[in-house]
Amino acid sequence: MFYKSTRNSEVKVTSAQAIAQGISKDGGLFVPESIPGISLDELRELGSKNYRERAAFVFGKFLTDFSEAEIAYCVDNAYNTKAFDTDNICELAHLFDGTYMLELWHGPTCAFKDMALQILPYLLTTSTKKLNSDKKVVILVATSGDTGKAALEGFKDVPNTSIMVFYPDDGVSAMQKKQMTTQEGNNVGVCAIKGNFDDAQNGVKKIFTDPEIAADLEKNGMMFSSANSINWGRLAPQIIYYVSSYAQLVADGEIDLGDPINIVVPTGNFGNILAGYYAKHMGVPVNKLICASNSNNVLTDFLKTGVYDRNRDFYATISPSMDILISSNLERLLYMLSGENDAVIREWFGKLASEGKYEVSDDVKAKLFEEFSAGCCSDDETKATIKRIYDKYSYTCDTHTAVAVKVYEDYKAATGDETKTIIASTASPYKFSGSVLSAIGQDTDAEEFELVGKLAEVSGLKVPSSLAALKDKAVRFDKVIAKDDMKDYVYSSLGI
Numbered sequence: 207m208f209y210k211s212t213r214n215s216e217v218k219v220t221s222a223q224a225i226a227q228g229i230s231k232d233g234g235l236f237v238p239e240s241i242p243g244i245s246l247d248e249l250r251e252l253g254s255k256n257y258r259e260r261a262a263f264v265f266g267k268f269l270t271d272f273s274e275a276e277i278a279y280c281v282d283n284a285y286n287t288k289a290f291d292t293d294n295i296c297e298l299a300h301l302f303d304g305t306y307m308l309e310l311w312h313g314p315t316c317a318f319k320d321m322a323l324q325i326l327p328y329l330l331t332t333s334t335k336k337l338n339s340d341k342k343v344v345i346l347v348a349t350s351g352d353t354g355k356a357a358l359e360g361f362k363d364v365p366n367t368s369i370m371v372f373y374p375d376d377g378v379s380a381m382q383k384k385q386m387t388t389q390e391g392n393n394v395g396v397c398a399i400k401g402n403f404d405d406a407q408n409g410v411k412k413i414f415t416d417p418e419i420a421a422d423l424e425k426n427g428m429m430f431s432s433a434n435s436i437n438w439g440r441l442a443p444q445i446i447y448y449v450s451s452y453a454q455l456v457a458d459g460e461i462d463l464g465d466p467i468n469i470v471v472p473t474g475n476f477g478n479i480l481a482g483y484y485a486k487h488m489g490v491p492v493n494k495l496i497c498a499s500n501s502n503n504v505l506t507d508f509l510k511t512g513v514y515d516r517n518r519d520f521y522a523t524i525s526p527s528m529d530i531l532i533s534s535n536l537e538r539l540l541y542m543l544s545g546e547n548d549a550v551i552r553e554w555f556g557k558l559a560s561e562g563k564y565e566v567s568d569d570v571k572a573k574l575f576e577e578f579s580a581g582c583c584s585d586d587e588t589k590a591t592i593k594r595i596y597d598k599y600s601y602t603c604d605t606h607t608a609v610a611v612k613v614y615e616d617y618k619a620a621t622g623d624e625t626k627t628i629i630a631s632t633a634s635p636y637k638f639s640g641s642v643l644s645a646i647g648q649d650t651d652a653e654e655f656e657l658v659g660k661l662a663e664v665s666g667l668k669v670p671s672s673l674a675a676l677k678d679k680a681v682r683f684d685k686v687i688a689k690d691d692m693k694d695y696v697y698s699s700l701g702i
């Protein structure tokens with residue numbers, strides 16, 4: 207299996223190269239040259255396996271240049287009970303009849319990003335070893351809140367790596383900020399920028415693709431890679447939990463082998479839902495992929511009209527990890543839907559960069575409308591949904607997950623589609639205690655860790671030990687810089 211660039215179909219690299227490099231030199235994203243298949247029999251067999259075995263099976267299809275032993279090393283080190291609070295790694299909770307919450311937040315930082323970022327350092331260091339590179343890998347991360355912490359936890363003190371995280375100063379929750387600014391480890395840096403997530407992401411992309419900066423790193427025995435979902439090593443691990451949940455539902459007798467399911471994903475950068483698309487096209491029976499957005503509803507409009515237009519107001523919402531107007535991973539989807547037409551991708555994404563807007567062709571539109579459904583939800587509706595779910599099912603969900611629940615309810619009411627459905631639950635409610643408590647009518651005029659205690663009382667959910675431990679940790683990183691100063695920060699952190 208080789209990987210191509212979405213902006214140059216001639217590029218042909220192994221998965222190790224794709225993961226080590228992060229992004230193609232032409233600015234495109236790496237995609238597998240074909241999507242490997244999974245049969246119904248294989249899905250049935252996976253039902254009796256544990257998460258590590260399921261993961262090894264899926265990786266085996268995508269990372270064909272890795273040996274079985276290399277995959278086993280990565281999987282066994284990442285997906286265990288040292289990092290996750292359940293040996294199932296993720297949990298499927300029943301919400302109501304035929305609707306399941308896929309809880310992806312049982313990892314060390316309490317957000318779904320752990321599912322990929324606990325394993326990425328192993329995939330990455332294995333990749334550089336395979337490529338005989340002894341260069342120090344420098345990871346730059348732009349984060350809307352959750353990726354940053356998950357990447358820091360994954361990479362802290364990993365030999366021969368260094369990680370720097372940039373987050374929008376006013377764009378993350380109090381708990382997210384505390385998680386990042388108190389980060390431990392000798393190879394980590396955390397920096398706030400004056401700007402929003404898109405500014406941080408653009409800044410990182412610019413640094414990555416600047417040949418002069420690359421040459422400076424090279425001189426110093428270093429190379430960049432990415433822990434954002436532009437890296438294939440982030441996306442591949444996310445396919446696993448969709449394959450795994452389908453196998454689990456069959457094993458549990460919730461569905462019959464071959465029955466289709468819907469998948470609902472609260473979406474920002476389009477990574478998580480794209481992983482669902484890959485799972486579907488491997489052969490997991492999926493009916494609709496339902497894309498849920500908050501008030502930053504650029505994807506809702508796109509999936510309904512085929513016009514992507516980022517020229518609109520940006521809202522800081524109570525689901526900050528989805529406050530995004532440029533969804534990077536859409537590029538991978540459009541590359542596939544356009545029949546791997548790199549020229550048209552260069553044209554559309556060129557327009558996105560210059561005019562902030564592009565319109566896809568009619569045949570791509572037809573495919574988009576057939577595969578996806580989309581909806582959005584305001585902060586008020588998000589809060590009302592948290593309360594409704596809490597009152598009705600005694601289930602406490604976080605703000606991002608609530609967006610997905612609301613969009614799914616709207617979808618079901620509009621279509622009458624009774625297909626059994628998995629809703630991706632992407633964060634623990636404890637990461638957003640204030641918003642969740644205020645949604646269910648509690649007073650929130652208290653300091654963050656009092657709120658955590660209060661949420662424990664009303665939800666009955668155990669406080670994750672990693673969050674409880676933050677209370678007494680000192681802030682190590684309090685720098686706030688202009689978005690144009692990111693390069694300087696990188697150079698001074700690396701001492702070059």
Ligand SMILES: *Cc1c(COP(=O)(O)O)cnc(C)c1O
Nearest residue numbers: 352474475476477478527632633
């Ligand atoms: C990152 C994140 C999302 C969005 O996921 P994408 O892969 O960027 O679409 C949704 N919810 C939470 C809690 C997140 O951290």
